[in-house]
Amino acid sequence: MFDGLNRRIVSMWFPRLASDRILRARVIDAPFALTFHEKNANRIYCLNARAERLGLHRGMPYADARAFCPDLISHVADIPAEQRFHHVLMRWATRYCPWVGYEGPDGLVLDITGAAHLYGGEAQMLADMRGRLARAGLSVKLGLADTRGAAWALARYGEGVAPPGGMEAAIADLPVAALRIDMQTDQALQRLGLRTIADLSNTARAPLTRRFGPSLLMRLDQALGHQPEQVSPSKSPTHYGVRLTLPDPIGLVDDVMAGTARLLDRLCHTLQSQQMGAQILHMALRRVDQETQTVELRLARPLHDPDRILPLFEKGIAAVDAGYGIDQMRLEAVQVMALPDQQLSSVQHGFQTQLDDLITRLGTRIGLDNIQRFLPADSHIPERSFIIAPAAYSQAGGVWNVVRPRPVFLFLPEPIAGRGSNPPNPFRWRRMRFSIGRATGPERIAPEWWMSDESWRSGVRDYWKVDTQEGRRLWLFYTPQSPGWFVHGEFA
Amino acid sequence: MKNNPLNIFPLKAGRVHEVCGPSAAWFTLTRAAQSRGPVFWVAEQWNSQKLNPLGIVNIVSLENMLSVVTKDQSETLAAAEDTLRSGTVPCVIMVLSAPLDLTAGRRLQIAARAGGTTGLAIIPVGAGSTAAETRWHCSPLFDPKDSTLQRWELIKNKSGTLGVWNVRWSESSHRINVVSETGE
Numbered sequence: 001m002f003d004g005l006n007r008r009i010v011s012m013w014f015p016r017l018a019s020d021r022i023l024r025a026r027v028i029d030a031p032f033a034l035t036f037h038e039k040n041a042n043r044i045y046c047l048n049a050r051a052e053r054l055g056l057h058r059g060m061p062y063a064d065a066r067a068f069c070p071d072l073i074s075h076v077a078d079i080p081a082e083q084r085f086h087h088v089l090m091r092w093a094t095r096y097c098p099w100v101g102y103e104g105p106d107g108l109v110l111d112i113t114g115a116a117h118l119y120g121g122e123a124q125m126l127a128d129m130r131g132r133l134a135r136a137g138l139s140v141k142l143g144l145a146d147t148r149g150a151a152w153a154l155a156r157y158g159e160g161v162a163p164p165g166g167m168e169a170a171i172a173d174l175p176v177a178a179l180r181i182d183m184q185t186d187q188a189l190q191r192l193g194l195r196t197i198a199d200l201s202n203t204a205r206a207p208l209t210r211r212f213g214p215s216l217l218m219r220l221d222q223a224l225g226h227q228p229e230q231v232s233p234s235k236s237p238t239h240y241g242v243r244l245t246l247p248d249p250i251g252l253v254d255d256v257m258a259g260t261a262r263l264l265d266r267l268c269h270t271l272q273s274q275q276m277g278a279q280i281l282h283m284a285l286r287r288v289d290q291e292t293q294t295v296e297l298r299l300a301r302p303l304h305d306p307d308r309i310l311p312l313f314e315k316g317i318a319a320v321d322a323g324y325g326i327d328q329m330r331l332e333a334v335q336v337m338a339l340p341d342q343q344l345s346s347v348q349h350g351f352q353t354q355l356d357d358l359i360t361r362l363g364t365r366i367g368l369d370n371i372q373r374f375l376p377a378d379s380h381i382p383e384r385s386f387i388i389a390p391a392a393y394s395q396a397g398g399v400w401n402v403v404r405p406r407p408v409f410l411f412l413p414e415p416i417a418g419r420g421s422n423p424p425n426p427f428r429w430r431r432m433r434f435s436i437g438r439a440t441g442p443e444r445i446a447p448e449w450w451m452s453d454e455s456w457r458s459g460v461r462d463y464w465k466v467d468t469q470e471g472r473r474l475w476l477f478y479t480p481q482s483p484g485w486f487v488h489g490e491f492a
Numbered sequence: 493m494k495n496n497p498l499n500i501f502p503l504k505a506g507r508v509h510e511v512c513g514p515s516a517a518w519f520t521l522t523r524a525a526q527s528r529g530p531v532f533w534v535a536e537q538w539n540s541q542k543l544n545p546l547g548i549v550n551i552v553s554l555e556n557m558l559s560v561v562t563k564d565q566s567e568t569l570a571a572a573e574d575t576l577r578s579g580t581v582p583c584v585i586m587v588l589s590a591p592l593d594l595t596a597g598r599r600l601q602i603a604a605r606a607g608g609t610t611g612l613a614i615i616p617v618g619a620g621s622t623a624a625e626t627r628w629h630c631s632p633l634f635d636p637k638d639s640t641l642q643r644w645e646l647i648k649n650k651s652g653t654l655g656v657w658n659v660r661w662s663e664s665s666h667r668i669n670v671v672s673e674t675g676e
Contacts, residue, residue: 354580370561374545374554386545396555406546437634467639471632492518
């Protein structure tokens, strides 16, 4: 029974994780290797036992491997998928104990202190792990000891169990490489004739530290339990995804919406309990012919209210081609934001939510970025004195300072004929003839030299507000540094 | 006074009105300023006539102004119809580039009635549709004293008479003032 002092650590090592992952899905009765482009050549990244027996090894150039073994079947390694699979294994391993951490790219470390009796003892627990992983098609080596270092050594070099307190004997005969040391240190120790851990622990410590630095003895002490080493369980973020598998395929919009409602209820329950709101939702609909159709919903404000999200899905789901029917639905909140509970108020709240829903609904049609609001900016340049920001991701506010009248419309400067620094009278613009009734100006605006703006290359501008006899009120400017007249905007 | 625009103004809610002429945007914005609540400005992306927020900040509150940018006229109409039907906002302004056919015009009217929202369509001169409740032609007038004088012509009205008014914008009171007609 657990006495509260000794820890028990399991180290799991998957010697052929990458190739086992592929071979789980398709059975290949031939030498098999995964390749990876590295150091300017395609090299073998991982291989199955049969390929290993033929003399292939990791890191070998793929061309050589094919020369050795012409019937080698190969795939390109997919490292991100590898990592995802490793993560899945880590989540799976929490069935044995809550403290599970990564151990390199192809291992796990489990702190099973006080958990082994739940499986009827350590031996039964290890047997259970072996059995389940073998059924999953993964080869695994297990090591069990009081320390992480010893468990690692046992898993990689001779698979075994060290009884509580009996680590020294259990790992004494293992090679020094089992101490998680780098290859150079390993080679140097070999040259000195220190081949096993027992050799190392019987040697005087001071010369070893002088020769190899403190890390070697630290590893030895960690393995033997003289120095503590933690297992840090990797924190997996909460997964906001739910799915529904159907016994019979469905195809009607109403049915799919009913399924969506069920999924949303479950998802929103999770979101509400964590006080989070979904911002982007992905709905994957798998058809019987294994095609997957995705419906994406971007919300103007984070939400966790199923009644409000459900109607927003209608348009996307109506557009899905159900084919021969849909038999699995997966709903995932891809992007979530903190959405703390709020006090409801009777006045403003209901209206704001309606407006947000409207923005979301328009956003599903024309893109959420296309619903914009104006925000003030600190610049005298007419085109840059405001910012256009997506309404969903910005807050209205700021102070607008309008010292002089500005036109309602701005357009790209349109040249008109004219010379001199006073507005031309009469002038023609857009094939219309205007004579000036009143001209107010000039208002000189200088370009911002710290911004390079193509349209302001012509230097300072003298702006005139011109009321024409014909009625139209235009905003003209004159560029004295490269003389010319332009119409830039129109007042009401 | 027979031709008092207050009989017409505010424009009938739950309907879509059309405005054309050089001052059409100004007309719609002053109309939108009367309604408290968000204003949607729906316009196509390619339109080079860009609204300048500094020019309208004295007319409408920019906190309430949302600009919807669309790809083409069908998107404009779809967005406007959705907004009109939702009844969330009191006023929707849409900038159209081509004349509406009867179906599109009626759809907008039905959506506006369902939501109780006023729709204002800025149209090219002469591109009116039969479904519009009223149609206005707005143009600025030269005035030696002031530069807000406008001439608003009601050129189509489904439920009333036509008329012409000269109006001014009163900067201090933020409202339209009708210039009294000189005796004939």
